[in-house]
Amino acid sequence: MGLLYHSIFAAPDTAAAWRHLLSTTLSGAGRGPVLLALALVPANWGLEAWKWYRLARHLEPVTFGRSFRAVLVGLTLGFATPNRVGDYAGRIIELKSRRVSALGAVFLGRYCQLVATVLAGVAGLLYFLLKFYLNGYPAAGLGVAASALLLSGLVLVPLYRSRLLLAALGVWRPLRRFRPALAIMPTYPATALHAVLAISGLRYAVFCAQFMLLLTAYGVGGPLGPGLAAVAGTFFLKSLVPSLNALADVGVRELSATHLFGLLGQPALPVLSASLSLWVINIALPSAAGLLLVPGLRVLREKRAGK
Numbered sequence: 001m002g003l004l005y006h007s008i009f010a011a012p013d014t015a016a017a018w019r020h021l022l023s024t025t026l027s028g029a030g031r032g033p034v035l036l037a038l039a040l041v042p043a044n045w046g047l048e049a050w051k052w053y054r055l056a057r058h059l060e061p062v063t064f065g066r067s068f069r070a071v072l073v074g075l076t077l078g079f080a081t082p083n084r085v086g087d088y089a090g091r092i093i094e095l096k097s098r099r100v101s102a103l104g105a106v107f108l109g110r111y112c113q114l115v116a117t118v119l120a121g122v123a124g125l126l127y128f129l130l131k132f133y134l135n136g137y138p139a140a141g142l143g144v145a146a147s148a149l150l151l152s153g154l155v156l157v158p159l160y161r162s163r164l165l166l167a168a169l170g171v172w173r174p175l176r177r178f179r180p181a182l183a184i185m186p187t188y189p190a191t192a193l194h195a196v197l198a199i200s201g202l203r204y205a206v207f208c209a210q211f212m213l214l215l216t217a218y219g220v221g222g223p224l225g226p227g228l229a230a231v232a233g234t235f236f237l238k239s240l241v242p243s244l245n246a247l248a249d250v251g252v253r254e255l256s257a258t259h260l261f262g263l264l265g266q267p268a269l270p271v272l273s274a275s276l277s278l279w280v281i282n283i284a285l286p287s288a289a290g291l292l293l294v295p296g297l298r299v300l301r302e303k304r305a306g307k
Contacts, residue, residue, distance in 0.1 A: 030217030034277070037217075037278075040209060040213075043206050044206045044282060045286055046068065048203060051109050052067045052070060072289060072290035073093070074090025077089050103181035108188065112193075113200045115159060116201045117239045118151070118155045120208075121235055121236020122152055122236065127225075128263060130145070160190065166179055207282070210282065212231065215227065215271065217274070219270050233260050238253040238256055
């Protein structure tokens with residue numbers, strides 16, 4: 001956040017320029033793309049609910065409505081927790097049994113989303129490395145490309161060879177406590193993993209579409225291919241950095257976006273505005289909506305009934 005302040009807000013008259021940019025975008029031609037990006041929010045979290053529905057029904061019978069509720073409550077509880085661990089609690093509380101196994105199911109869903117982010121992000125960052133940093137160094141570029149392919153293959157190993165993951169956890173004593181929760185992973189058939197990974201890819205595509213729409217709304221132009229590479233690289237770099245809470249994600253994503261789009265010759269202020277808007281409509285607003293569901297959690301209803 002300090003780097004963002006130094007590079008963006010410390011410049012003279014930047015605050016006034018930002019207010020002018022927001023007002024002209026939301027009242028002018030940019031209103032349409034912003035509204036379309038906002039309309040994709042239910043699709044984004046609906047896909048996440050569908051993914052959790054496919055994972056949770058392996059544990060017990062659930063409905064899509066309960067899955068959607070669990071996702072929103074988890075989003076709200078995870079808003080202010082380290083690495084959003086409250087997301088685990090929100091989903092597990094809605095289940096009636098096998099809550100230890102549910103930890104592994106939540107991890108599996110999040111890991112599938114990470115796989116989609118890594119596969120697209122590696123390709124996006126590879127474009128920037130080859131074009132802006134390794135141009136004129138073919139041997140180094142070849143080595144980086146080979147490393148990117150290797151990383152893309154390795155990220156799939158814990159998903160489709162989860163028994164190797166469990167064996168690795170047993171080697172180091174501090175990690176052995178996670179084995180009972182993750183023991184559910186090998187019980188998912190390959191078809192279920194394919195489906196969850198496909199849903200994760202669809203949700204990632206919705207995220208990218210929202211970001212591109214907001215960039216268009218704020219006047220960020222340029223070719224589509226490099227723009228998508230910058231978006232994918234931004235999401236990937238954000239996923240690499242552990243966060244204290246959802247607010248801490250803001251600085252990581254915005255700094256990554258302004259740097260990558262800066263390499264494409266795009267001004268920082270519109271990129272920053274688009275990235276902040278993406279956070280507001282996809283995280284802040286749904287988290288606020290999830291607050292309405294928290295008082296109705298089953299565990300709270302049971303406590304009230306016990307009184």
